[in-house]
Amino acid sequence: MTDTACAELFAFQRETEALGQVMGRLGWDQETVMPEGAGEQRAEEMAALAGVLHRRKTDPRIGEWLAAASPSDMVEARQVELIRHGFEKTSRVPEALTAALAGTTSRAHRAWAKARAADDFAGFAPMLDEVLRLTRERAEALAGNGPLYDALLDDYEPGATSVELESMFGALRPRLVALRERVLGAERQPPALSGDFSEAGQLALSAELARAFGYDTHHGRIDKAVHPFSSGSGLDVRITTRTVPHEPFNCFYSTVHETGHACYEQGIDRAYLLTPIGQGVSMGVHESQSRIYENQLGRGRPFTGWLYGRMREVFGDFGVTDADAFYAAVNRVSSGYIRTEADEVHYNLHVLLRFDLERDLIDGRLAVADLQEAWNARFKKDFGVAVDRPSNGVLQDVHWSAGLFGYFPTYTLGNVYAGCLNAALRRDVPDLDAALAEGDTSPATDWLRERIHRHGGLYRPREVIARAVGGEPDEGPLLDYLEAKFSGLYGL
Amino acid sequence: MTDTACAELFAFQRETEALGQVMGRLGWDQETVMPEGAGEQRAEEMAALAGVLHRRKTDPRIGEWLAAASPSDMVEARQVELIRHGFEKTSRVPEALTAALAGTTSRAHRAWAKARAADDFAGFAPMLDEVLRLTRERAEALAGNGPLYDALLDDYEPGATSVELESMFGALRPRLVALRERVLGAERQPPALSGDFSEAGQLALSAELARAFGYDTHHGRIDKAVHPFSSGSGLDVRITTRTVPHEPFNCFYSTVHETGHACYEQGIDRAYLLTPIGQGVSMGVHESQSRIYENQLGRGRPFTGWLYGRMREVFGDFGVTDADAFYAAVNRVSSGYIRTEADEVHYNLHVLLRFDLERDLIDGRLAVADLQEAWNARFKKDFGVAVDRPSNGVLQDVHWSAGLFGYFPTYTLGNVYAGCLNAALRRDVPDLDAALAEGDTSPATDWLRERIHRHGGLYRPREVIARAVGGEPDEGPLLDYLEAKFSGLYGL
Structure with missing residues (x-):
């Protein structure tokens, strides 16, 4: 039976969760x-x-309830653990610092938007320096004797460490650099799309894709937004998409990506609604769901075969003659400056660059004044191209201006987890490709719902992945998958 | 200079107002x-x-700040007055009663919807009885030595009294009953519309109407809803509309009505944003704005002449041969059961019926068990028709199930105020009709903005009307307007 302290704590927390959802609706x-x-x-x-x-989060009653709480089962215990972790973190950071960070990042965000438009890193640097100073101060308040960077990482990926990520990412980098060089040097190149992709057609087919991947519009809706996102937990999980006139894949794959995030939220056990375990457990696990939907499932040969047929029906001829050529077009690899536009081969190299630079900033090995130069040098090394202007380089992402240091690596961690999940899924569901070729993703989404989605925040991030794949996750399956897929596509 | 207690009180109140706006967004x-x-x-x-x-509204600090506050000017004094009034009311009602009312009305609302669908008043009566009991209990806590009903009226129309309304409404009733009998007995009858009114056409023209009446979509938006409403104050004031296939006036005039509410909110002095005077001062004054837009301006001969032209351009021929016939069609008078569908002649008779019955309920002269019979008898008397079923009679409105006793009379008070404002407007702006005939409402909306809108809650409800029209408001101008308009239309 739930004891009184737990009951009071959970009732209080439930209102806080509900108000958190309200904040999400405003966003x-x-x-x-x-x-x-x-x-x-x-x-x-x-x-x-x-x-x-x-x-509410700093309400002293939480401390009293926590001191008296004795959870009656593992679900209650995990909820108490999460509340305790959040309360201790909030309590460790002085109010004045929290307020200063909120004010400074709000100003820095506007300064960043202006600097990016004007391609002026020097004008933005002092503001970023101030964000960095306050972020380090916060990390110092949180870190105890541990590494500063890990204290920040904990905001997005509780339990992850830089040591673990460095080892994972260190193994990724050389094989990805080698792969991109081989792909870009290949003679075989995919066809380009030509044709008229009406906005109405793109939106209709993107809604069909969302439903195909299991998105429940009875508890959600799809709208347009400049930068697609998903939002909300429980019974109201919304996604957004965008359309670009001659680039239908932009719309379709951002929809499938957000559908991955949304299906995770929608699949969580309803008993966890408005509790600390009623939402996705970490950014990395969340990203693993959006990525496996988008890439391993959505960009695979079987599913693209079905999509090719649907696109022909909706848009008529668009200059791609068969499903194999379409598969190659969907997976075109090309060097580019912008992370958010990157293909599967390049994407993680963008992230690794940011991961290394932001650790250097946090640990004091790199000054903001030298950041642009460091960025450009690293980009030249890994991508073989010189950055032409700051908006294509160090100013492209919003994260640092918003104080989100420690966020970037969760993107690649999500890809690594997606690689592991994909390998396990294919082992468990041998006839998956036949279903995907018919546009039926349910064997995959059912598998993910059972092993990942329904648990919400019940298990720790790495633990829920390990339980799903039957062992500790590592970067091997992702690398094997990428090398096999792109070797095949480019005839390497 | 603002003193410390005022400054703290206003800062606290400002957050409360902002959170109130958030509640509006959720709605x-x-x-x-x-x-x-x-x-x-x-x-x-x-x-x-x-x-x-x-x-927040019952926070004891408010009492301390109020005790120490010494406002420095009339704007501050009015803000303090409004906060004090609200705080004292909230403090007088026991928490347990407030909670019981919230729970009971929430259940009663669902019971009402079911009862209305099933045409079953008897099944709903016990629930309504409980709402009435709690509402009277609340009125007793608030009323002091004054009339119970006036304590409820104060929620919607501060300062209004049943004595004043009884006198006003008593003068309205016989002349309205006589007018409806003459109109319904007239030989001349308006033409019916025939034609195809596409939803897209209705929505486009209704957006044009909103803009024509001064609605600012930079600070608002128009969406569809089952029951049109306006929502929000300050920089984000949204309206909704609906379309009915063969009834374009339903869409157009509900849009103009909501535009009236929205222009009031949008026209308030920006200096009052998120303060207690940053929104419309009462339901009656609010309704006066929606009604003068909808009726005296929107349904007048000059403006309907312009609308006729636009409708011909958008929808082609719809069976109405000229602007005079169109004016008659817009203003068709017909007996009907439903308040929200009533024309200008019948509308206030619907309200008067409710006003009399709800005072009888609150004062204990009428039992809920006898309400349906009393409704039907009164309806027969004033409308000359027997109610055929409860959903067309006593069950048609949501208000009582929601505990909104004292709300109904503000509809007719709004019409009375609109009558006074219209008379003063025409006196001050003699060439108004020429502008309206061109679809230009700006001389009217400018006049209203200057005299009503911009003041927000600065003056008390009756006072802002009296200042605008240059004397105490009464029902005379509304009656004169209605009798002249419908005598002309029906050749009486």
């Missing part, structure tokens, strides 16, 4: 339907709600 | 875009936010 509203002139007032509304949430 | 979301399956979770989110708002 969704802002990015999809909010009137253009409402920004200033919305900022004040969100600040007021953030204040309410902050006061 | 908007629920009625327009929320996924169907999200209702249960949304209820919990809104309950959590309502709890936060309630705790």
Whole structure:
């Protein structure tokens, strides 16, 4: 039986979770339907709600309940663990520092947008320096005797360490660099799409893709947004997409990506609704779901065969003669400056660059003043190309301006986890490809729901992956998958 | 200079106002875009936010600040007055009663929807009886030595009294009953519309109407909803509309009505944003704005002449041969059971019926068990028709199930105020009709913005109307307007 302290703690936490969902709705509203002139007032509304949430998260009663709580089973124990972890972290950071970070990152975000538009890193550097200073101060408050960077990593991937990531990423880098060189040097190159891809057609087919991957529109909806995202947990999980006139894959694969995030949230055991385990457990595990949907399933030969047929039906002839050529077009590899536009071969190299640079910044081995130069040098080394301007280099991502140090590696960790899950899935479901070739993803989504989604935050991030794949995750399956796939595609 | 107590009080209140706006956004979301399956979770989110708002409104610090506050000017004084009024009301009602009312009305609302669908008043009566009992208990806590009903009226129309309304409404009733009898007995009858009114055409023209009446979509947006409403204050004021296949006026005039509400909110001095005077001052004054837009301006001969031209351009021939016939069609008078579908002649008779019955309920002169009979008898008397079923009679409105006793009279008060404002407007702006005939409403909306909108809650409800029209408002101008308009239309 739940004891009194637990019961009071959980009731209080449930309201906090509900208010957190409200904050998410405001964010969704802002990015999809909010009137253009409402920004200033919305900022004040969100600040007021953030204040309410902050006061709840630091409410001294939580400390008293935690001291008295004795959970009656593993579900309660995990909830208490998560609440305790959050409470201890919030308590360790002085209020004034939290406020200073909020104010500075809000200003830095605007400064970054201006600097990126003007291709002016020097103008942005002092602001970034201030964000970095405050972020390090926060890391010092949190880290105890551990590494500063790991304290930040904990915000996005609890339990992960830089040592573990360095080893994983260290193994990835040389094989990815080698693979990209072989692919770019190959004679065989995929065909280009030509044709008219109407917005209405793109949106209709992207909604069909979301449903095909198991997205439940009874508990969600699809809208347009400049930068696609998914939002919300439980019974209201929304996704967004975008359309680009001659690039239908942009729309389709960002939809499938967000569908992966959304299906994770929608698949969580309803008993966990509005509890600390009622949402995805970490950024890395979340990204593993969006990535396996998008890449290993959505960009594989069987499923693209089905998509090719549907695209022909919707758009008519678009200059690609058969399903094999279409598969090659979907998986075109090309060197580029921008992480968010990168293909499977290049994507993780973008992340590794940021991971190394941000650790150098946090550990004091690199000054903000030298960041642009360091970025450009590393890019030349791994991508073989010189960065032409800051908006294509060090200024391209929003993360650092927002103080999100420690976030980037979760993208690649998600890819690594997706690689492991894909290998295990194929072992467990040998006839998966036949279903995918018919546009039926249910054997895969059922497998993921059973092993990952339904657990929500019940297990720790690495643990839920390990349980799903039957062993400790590592980068091997991802590398094997990429090398096999692109060797085949490019006739290497 | 603002003193410390005022400054702290206003800062606290500003956050409360911002959180109140967030609640409004959730309501908007629920009625327009929320996924169907999200209702249960949304209820919990809104309950959590309502709890936060309630705790803020009863925060004992407010009492301390109020005791120490010395406002420095009339704007501050009015803000303090409004905060004090709200705080005293909230403090007078026991927490347990507030909670019981919230729970009971929530259940009663569901019971009402079921009873209306089943045309079963007897099944709903016990629930309504419980709502009435708790509502009277609340009125007793609030009323002091004054009338119970006035204590409830104060929620919607601060300062109004049943004595004043009884006198006003008493003068309306016989002349409205006489007018409807003459109109319905007239030989001349307006033409019916025939034609194809596409949803896209209706929505496009309704957006044009909103803009024509001064609605600012930079700080708002228009969506579809089952029951049109307006929502939000300040920089984010949204309206909704609906379309009915063969009834374009339904769409157009509900849009103009909501535009009236929205322009009031949008026209408030920006300096009052997120303060207690940053929104419309009462339901009656609010309704006066929606009604003057919809009726005196929107359904007048000059403006309908312009609308006739636009409708011909958008929909082609729809069986109405000229602008005079169109004016008659827009203003068709017909007996009907439903308040929300009533024309200008019948509308207030619907309200008067409810006003009399709900006072009888609150004052204990009428039992819920006898309500249906009393409704039907009164309806027969004023409308000359027998009610055929409860969903067309006593079960048609949501208000009583939600505990909104005292709300109905503000609809007619709004019409009375609109009558006074219209008379003053025409006196001040003699060439108004020429502009309206061109679809230009700006002389009217400018006049209203200057005299009503911009003040927000600065003056008390009756006072802002009296200042605008240059004297105490009464029902005379509304009656004169209605009698002149419909005598002309029906050749009486």
